[in-house]
Amino acid sequence: MATSALIGECTLELQGSWVDAWKFEKALMRCGDALGSLYHTIVIRVPSGCSLMIDVIIRLLSFCNQAVACTKRVRLEFGEASRALGYLNRIGFFDHLAPAVEVTPHRPIFSGAAIHRGGNRGLVEIERFSPDKPVEQNLVPRLVAAVTRGCSARSDVTEIGDAMYSIFGELVKNVFDHSRTNLDAYAALQTYPQGNRVTVAVSDSGIGILSSLRPALRGGKWDNLSDVDLVVEIFREGISSKPEDKRGMGLKSSARHAIGFRADLDVRLLNQRVLLKPSNNEYQPNMAYSQDQLPLLWGTHIAFSFKLD
Amino acid sequence: MNGETSGWDRDQAIPVAAKLVSLLETLPERSVARVSMAGIERMDASFAAEAIVEVIGRFRKSKGICLVDLSNKAIRLNIDLVAERMGIPVTVWNGAEVEVIGLKPSAGNREALDYALARAEVRTATFADVAGISIANASTKFKQLWEQGFLMRIEGAADSGGVEFLYRRIG
Numbered sequence: 001m002a003t004s005a006l007i008g009e010c011t012l013e014l015q016g017s018w019v020d021a022w023k024f025e026k027a028l029m030r031c032g033d034a035l036g037s038l039y040h041t042i043v044i045r046v047p048s049g050c051s052l053m054i055d056v057i058i059r060l061l062s063f064c065n066q067a068v069a070c071t072k073r074v075r076l077e078f079g080e081a082s083r084a085l086g087y088l089n090r091i092g093f094f095d096h097l098a099p100a101v102e103v104t105p106h107r108p109i110f111s112g113a114a115i116h117r118g119g120n121r122g123l124v125e126i127e128r129f130s131p132d133k134p135v136e137q138n139l140v141p142r143l144v145a146a147v148t149r150g151c152s153a154r155s156d157v158t159e160i161g162d163a164m165y166s167i168f169g170e171l172v173k174n175v176f177d178h179s180r181t182n183l184d185a186y187a188a189l190q191t192y193p194q195g196n197r198v199t200v201a202v203s204d205s206g207i208g209i210l211s212s213l214r215p216a217l218r219g220g221k222w223d224n225l226s227d228v229d230l231v232v233e234i235f236r237e238g239i240s241s242k243p244e245d246k247r248g249m250g251l252k253s254s255a256r257h258a259i260g261f262r263a264d265l266d267v268r269l270l271n272q273r274v275l276l277k278p279s280n281n282e283y284q285p286n287m288a289y290s291q292d293q294l295p296l297l298w299g300t301h302i303a304f305s306f307k308l309d
Numbered sequence: 310m311n312g313e314t315s316g317w318d319r320d321q322a323i324p325v326a327a328k329l330v331s332l333l334e335t336l337p338e339r340s341v342a343r344v345s346m347a348g349i350e351r352m353d354a355s356f357a358a359e360a361i362v363e364v365i366g367r368f369r370k371s372k373g374i375c376l377v378d379l380s381n382k383a384i385r386l387n388i389d390l391v392a393e394r395m396g397i398p399v400t401v402w403n404g405a406e407v408e409v410i411g412l413k414p415s416a417g418n419r420e421a422l423d424y425a426l427a428r429a430e431v432r433t434a435t436f437a438d439v440a441g442i443s444i445a446n447a448s449t450k451f452k453q454l455w456e457q458g459f460l461m462r463i464e465g466a467a468d469s470g471g472v473e474f475l476y477r478r479i480g
Contacts, residue, residue: 137317165383166353257383
């Protein structure tokens with residue numbers, strides 16, 4: 001049972017080590033239904049030794065901004081000499097964090113992202129885009145350029161860049177097609193020092209792709225699928241909310257490009273999370289690891305994790 | 310592509326498709342157009358669907374349109390995926406090598422297509438003989454492949470003096 005220091009206050013306690021999507025979910029479960037009506041205050045503790053993976057960072061960013069949009073009080077507490085604080089500042093986390101979120105010991109005075117933008121090969125600043133405004137034409141090329149900067153020593157850097165263009169393109173379009181919110185969406189990526197691993201992540205704060213697709217599929221062949229199986233088929237078959245429009249590839253195209261690099265695919269929806277591992281050159285239901293009945297997190301959060309060798 | 314080296318989404322593709330269609334309409338019936346992809350650096354699935362695959366499908370049975378200089382793997386994959394979904398075969402030439410991406414032929418027509426792709430022109434009777442099937446059966450296979458857009462069809466003179474259809478790969 002979740003314990004609260006104060007009635008109406010809950011605490012999201014992150015670990016003092018690397019926090020990946022699975023550890024983030026465990027922390028959310030311990031915290032309880034933070035975005036539900038039970039709590040008016042959410043405290044997020046990021047201890048000194050805590051390091052956050054890029055997909056977790058933009059999920060946390062969306063989570064904080066959703067909580068503020070639900071009129072909750074949010075306090076982000078960093079441990080002493082926190083390395084996460086410096087890193088989050090460097091990639092522009094605080095530039096996009098709702099001003100109402102309290103930060104202790106204090107918000108950085110200067111944005112590290114604004115000062116150093118594009119200066120480090122290994123990381124990229126968080127890109128914000130709004131589903132209710134026309135997509136900025138440079139958004140996808142900027143993300144692709146960041147990947148190719150990070151992998152510049154590799155001989156297949158051009159192929160990686162080409163694939164990323166299609167992957168980010170489809171993920172960004174998916175937000176416009178399915179999120180139905182005026183809260184901002186975020187895209188980010190992290191390349192690792194040797195350039196042999198890249199994680200790309202896109203998060204929105206909308207109604208979730210299943211909620212968006214289900215009504216359009218009623219009565220059809222996909223109607224009886226479980227949520228997990230439907231998520232797999234969205235990436236395998238490219239299920240569209242407009243089945244008559246045969247030109248829409250949906251997310252199938254992004255998955256097929258990612259499969260070429262044996263990428264793991266992590267999808268977080270309102271109350272579920274599905275981790276897909278490639279098998280026989282595709283994502284299959286029997287290789288899906290799923291979690292149900294998770295605490296509410298609005299939106300569709302997709303991350304591809306590439307192993308480049 | 311109006312000087313652009315990358316194409317993203319349907320809106321950017323519509324003017325490119327219109328330009329390509331008006332160019333192709335000026336060509337006589339049963340002519341072949343080789344569309345070069347040289348210099349194109351990026352193209353997503355939506356753009357490929359509208360500007361390339363839709364146009365090829367529109368002219369099937371009347372004109373043969375194939376792609377050349379398609380060395381970019383990501384663009385090839387996008388064209389392959391959308392063409393398969395749209396049910397349109399796309400003939401691609403890499404030097405002297407030819408392949409068809411997008412729509413797959415039925416299992417029963419696969420051998421006839423492979424036979425036709427390996428040579429400049431095919432007579433139904435020749436393939437029937439090679440495959441050990443009736444001329445009527447071979448004729449049905451090639452007719453289906455032509456209707457679906459895998460092959461071109463021209464009228465030739467049969468040995469008997471009547472009309473015989475000859476089938477050609479595109480390009």
